[in-house]
Amino acid sequence: MEKKWIHRYFAQWDLQMMVLPAILLVGIFSYIPMYGILMAFQQYNIFEGMTGSPWIGFDNFRRFFSEPRFWEILRNTIMISVLKIAICFPAPILLALMLNEVKNVAFKRVVQTITYLPHFLSWVIVAGVTMSILSMDNGSLNIALESLNLIDEPINFLSIPRYFWTIIVTTNLWKSIGFGSIVYMAAIAGIDPQLYEAASLDGATKFQQVFLITLPSIVPIITIFLILEIGNLLNAGFEDLLLLGSNPALRNVADVIDTYVYRVGISNSQYSYATAVGLFKAVISVTLLSGANFFARKVGHSLW
Numbered sequence: 001m002e003k004k005w006i007h008r009y010f011a012q013w014d015l016q017m018m019v020l021p022a023i024l025l026v027g028i029f030s031y032i033p034m035y036g037i038l039m040a041f042q043q044y045n046i047f048e049g050m051t052g053s054p055w056i057g058f059d060n061f062r063r064f065f066s067e068p069r070f071w072e073i074l075r076n077t078i079m080i081s082v083l084k085i086a087i088c089f090p091a092p093i094l095l096a097l098m099l100n101e102v103k104n105v106a107f108k109r110v111v112q113t114i115t116y117l118p119h120f121l122s123w124v125i126v127a128g129v130t131m132s133i134l135s136m137d138n139g140s141l142n143i144a145l146e147s148l149n150l151i152d153e154p155i156n157f158l159s160i161p162r163y164f165w166t167i168i169v170t171t172n173l174w175k176s177i178g179f180g181s182i183v184y185m186a187a188i189a190g191i192d193p194q195l196y197e198a199a200s201l202d203g204a205t206k207f208q209q210v211f212l213i214t215l216p217s218i219v220p221i222i223t224i225f226l227i228l229e230i231g232n233l234l235n236a237g238f239e240d241l242l243l244l245g246s247n248p249a250l251r252n253v254a255d256v257i258d259t260y261v262y263r264v265g266i267s268n269s270q271y272s273y274a275t276a277v278g279l280f281k282a283v284i285s286v287t288l289l290s291g292a293n294f295f296a297r298k299v300g301h302s303l304w
Contacts, residue, residue: 040276046269053272060276069255077256080236083169085229091173092180093222097210099181100188115178127243130171134158158244161253168240168254183225187218223301231289234281238262257281 009016035050040060042053064070095115102108118126133140136154145151157163195213204212238258245254255263257277265274296302 037275037279039272040279042272044272044275046271056272060273061280063273064277064280069260072252073255073257073260076253077234077236080165080168080241080256081233083165084172084236085233087169088173088176088180089226089229091177093184093218095177096181096184096188097214099185100214101206101210112178115181117178118175119179121175123239123243126171126175127240130167130244131158134167159247159249161250164245164250164253168237168244171240171244172237183221184218187221188214191217220301223296223299224303227289227292227296227303230292231285233288234285 038050039053041055041057042050043056043059044050044053067073099108099111102111134142134157136142136156139154141157142151142154146154157167191214195217196209199209199213234257236256236258241254241256241259242262245251245259247254258281261274261277264270265277293302293304
């Protein structure tokens with residue numbers, strides 16, 4: 001058995017050489033840095049290093065769990081993630097289904113280009129555009145609402161907590177919907193056209209064909225991406241929340257685990273504490289990913 005494995009390995013030496021750079025990159029940048037996880041169990045001192053810093057066990061974790069704002073931060077993280085999954089996850093699927101039915105190639109390409117473009121803009125630019133639109137001084141949204149007599153005076157949307165989750169989810173939707181639809185468009189393009197012809201001969205409408213052929217055919221892709229989204233449940237975002245939620249008035253709705261780690265752990269040089277909070281999030285994420293994959297395996301579509 002061992003000889004067969006070695007023979008097969010060297011028989012595919014050209015393919016192994018192609019994979020080797022990726023394996024090295026993952027090993028260097030993903031696995032070797034995991035040595036730093038040990039800081040979560042230390043009172044890390046940059047002058048003494050990891051070998052000289054004292055061990056404190058689970059004190060950093062206890063500190064995070066006893067943090068007065070722990071439940072608020074966890075609530076914000078979960079709620080923003082759930083809203084993003086509920087709205088931003090199905091949106092690219094719907095866009096791909098609609099674009100698949102467009103017969104005018106020129107119009108289809110224009111729509112694809114317009115929807116893809118925001119993905120290539122940095123969050124700094126997107127946040128700047130969003131702030132400009134929502135600005136009290138000549139912001140287009142306030143101007144439109146005033147012209148429609150829906151409000152009497154401009155509203156400072158980015159300082160009112162009840163608007164923040166809507167703003168952050170809508171901004172993410174605008175930025176990600178086009179690029180996210182690429183995978184689903186590719187999956188739809190791989191469906192056998194004869195299935196649609198047979199359904200059409202049987203009298204199925206376009207709407208029925210979508211539900212009976214298109215959606216069932218791309219269920220494996222949808223399931224895989226849904227598993228990944230569930231695994232990232234505690235990754236509510238960082239750049240968007242840091243830039244759009246910088247107003248202290250929004251902290252009770254905008255502060256999530258990542259922004260909390262950045263503000264308390266990194267900005268205040270509390271590296272051990274930041275590592276402990278990050279490790280807590282990673283353990284929960286792996287657990288959620290494994291659980292989602294376990295249930296997905298029951299229906300026949302899973303990552304492993």
